Amino acid sequence: MDTSGGAPTQDKLGFRAIWLIVVACAALSMVIAAMASLNTAIPEIAPAIGANSNQVTWLIDGYTLAIAALLLPAGAIGDRYGRREVLVGGLVVFAIGSLLPIWVSNPDQFIAARALTGVGAAFVMPATLSVITAGVPETKRHLAVSIWAGVGGSGGIAGFFVTGVLLEFFSWESIFLTFGISAALTTVLACTIPTSKDSTTHRFDWIGSFTSAAGIGLLVFGLIEAPHRGWLDPLSLLALIGGLVLIGVFWWWQLKNTDPLLDVRLFNNRAFSAGTLSITVQFLVIFGIFLVLLQQLQLVFGYSPLKAAVALLPMVILVMVFSLVGNWLTTKTSLRLILVFGMVAMGVGAIYLGAVHPDDYKTIVVAMLILAVGLGIATAPSTTAIMVNTPTDNQGVGSAVNDTARELGSAIGIAVGGSLLAAGYTQNIAPVAQDAEASMQQLSTQLDAAGQTAQAQEVAAASESIGEHITNTLAEALQVAAQLSPVDPELAARISSGAIDAFEGPMGTSCIALGGVCLAAAIGLAFLTPKQIDDGTAERAAAAEQAKADITE
Structure with missing residues (x-):
């Protein structure tokens, strides 16, 4: 080097x-x-x-x-x-x-x-x-x-x-x-x-660079758009399918190319694959949890942005502490045990957060601490497993694999958590939205009968869109309630309480689903992960010999 x-x-x-x-x-x-x-x-x-x-x-x-x-x-440009x-x-x-x-x-x-x-x-x-x-x-x-x-x-x-x-x-x-x-x-x-x-x-792999960038870009685009457009929307489907096809082309090209952007045979190394899977799931879960938890703190509990951030600080402390001991514990026990323990802890924390329907900060703290211990203890060994099993000359690409796993996991977590939350909220809030529309139309009729024609027309116009705003998100529903409070405090209170109730159920569902993904990953890692973080020298040598044989054929 x-x-x-x-x-x-x-x-x-x-x-x-x-x-x-x-x-x-x-x-x-x-x-x-x-x-x-x-x-x-x-x-x-x-x-x-x-x-x-x-x-x-x-x-x-x-x-x-x-x-x-x-x-x-x-990452490849940095290596070169x-x-x-x-x-x-x-x-x-x-x-x-x-x-x-x-x-x-x-x-x-x-x-x-x-x-x-x-x-x-x-x-x-x-x-x-x-x-x-x-x-x-x-x-x-x-x-x-x-x-x-x-x-x-x-x-x-x-x-x-x-x-x-x-x-x-x-x-x-x-x-x-x-x-x-x-x-x-x-x-x-x-x-x-x-x-x-x-x-x-080596020759720079332009084809690999293009197919990886386009494939991952389309996949992430589809994951971002699908929760809003719908998973069966033509644009969402085209992006998701197109991204997967291009990633398949990238994989094929890396196997064929003598100077690949990423030697995909590295994934034959169990420690490398286990580290990549673990990192992906860790950030899938934690960013999905952040999506719903921040809304809970700011919209339901009424925290300011600063207070919500301070409320999350216990996680920072524990993640830092357990990141420092994660690799040490791996050397004393095994990579398999640590990764599985971390995934189980994160899964339990997420499910606990979803099952208890937290109505105070103390309940949330318990869930956050469990999540933080799991994330902290597993994240460093996962990254180490990737980097130790990446050739010295390709450390930039190895780092990029680690970071790409983080980004894809984050995008999937936000998409899954957001979709479950949005679908459940939309279904639960429908009666509240209908009640609000009916109440506004009734108020318009009363104003018109009282001779207040201009005000009646304004209320009638507002009644046509109020249901849509209430249905969109909890934040919009609370804004509608705040605007209506001086005019009709009773209706504002019904909208506010109804919207919060409509949010909390799907929030629990999202957290439980994310926890379930984490526990499923723990089961997979129990079979995939080797006991120790191996440098994979023998495996890489065998892969190199196989690559030469493939090229000769």
């Missing part, structure tokens, strides 16, 4: 290695925080730029789509041309994209700026892990990966917290200014760390 700036030559974790970990984790936390931050800021941003309900989705997901689609090519250089370049693009929303004037420009920020993040994420695994002494690599995984697992909650603090004292523009300045400072710091790259020169 060409280190071009200092490979680890001893087993001590010296200042240079510590500094490298600090800078890489700073960049990672910023990228993860930026992914989650807009969830709490959207209520202020959407009206300010005039975004409709569909555009609101893409204000958040334009960033996610760009990251997911470009991770694999970005230099991981630090790609990290620095990604941070520059991230900084520019972060600042642009301050000056945009319409939703489409905002979405484009967020997508550009996601492009930068796609180059930053795999580089942060690959510079660590290439630049830290092998005996300390597990500790470094544990720190990285802890930051990655808790970075989303940190994003909620930072956004909540900024919104408490400043306007929404301060969020993007903060990320832009932070990215600029991190860019300077990144120039001080050592670089590394592939020790051999």
Whole structure:
């Protein structure tokens, strides 16, 4: 491996290695925080730029789509041309994209700026892990990966917290200014760390890059759109099927190509596959839970964005602590035991949250702590299993596999949790919406009979759309109730209580379903996962020999 700036030559974790970990984790936390931050800021941003309900989705997901689609090519570019250089370049693009929303004037420009920020993040994420695994002494690599995984697992909650603090004292523009300045400072710091790259020169796999980017991009697009359009909507189906077909083409091409973007034979390594599956399910569950839990805290409990973020802080602490001990416990016990334990804990936490129908914060804390222990203890060993079983020259691609698993898991979790929540809410809220429409029409009739024609016409016009607003989301229903409260307090109270009741049942269903997925994954991992994190040397050698034989034939 060409280190071009200092490979680890001893087993001590010296200042240079510590500094490298600090800078890489700073960049990672910023990228993860930026992914989650807009969830709490959207209520202020959407009206300010005039975004409709569909555009609101893409204000958040334009960033996610760009990251997911470009991770694999970005990781390969880092391996080929230099991981630090790609990290620095990604941070520059991230900084520019972060600042642009301050000056945009319409939703489409905002979405484009967020997508550009996601492009930068796609180059930053795999580089942060690959510079660590290439630049830290092998005996300390597990500790470094544990720190990285802890930051990655808790970075989303940190994003909620930072956004909540900024919104408490400043306007929404301060969020993007903060990320832009932070990215600029991190860019300077990144120039001080050592670089590394592939020790051999291969042809860059343009076909693999295109098919992976297009396939994953279409798949994520379909997962984002399906909850809103419907899973049988032609556009959703076309995107999902097209994405799966292109991923199949990518897989075929990687088996055929002598210089693949990703040697898919790595998935024959049980530790590599188990780590990838575990990471995917962890983030599927945790982001699905975040989707419903934040709504519970802010809309049902009435927490401000800052208070909701503070309420999630216990998870940050536990995820960080257990990420540090996860790899250590793996060496003392087994990879199989730790991954299965982590999945079971997350599954139990999610099911508990869904089954108890929490009506106070104490109940939620119990579920969060169980979830955090599971996520913390399993995330670092999963990432280590991927990276240890990836060839040294392909650490950027290995990191990209880890990050792609996170992004796909997050997108699936949000899609599944969101679909179950939306379908259940729509069904449950129908009687409330019908009652509201009937009450508004009756009020219109009464006003008209009293000679208040203008007011009667306004109420009649409002009655035509009130049901739709109540049916859309819990947030819209509560807004309708707040607007009606001065006019008809009794109707407002019925809408508010009915909407909350309609939300809580499907919330429980979503959490239980996500917990069920986690427990099913635990069963699968019990059979798939080897006892130890093996370096897979023998398996890779056998795969290389098989590849040569295939080419000869």
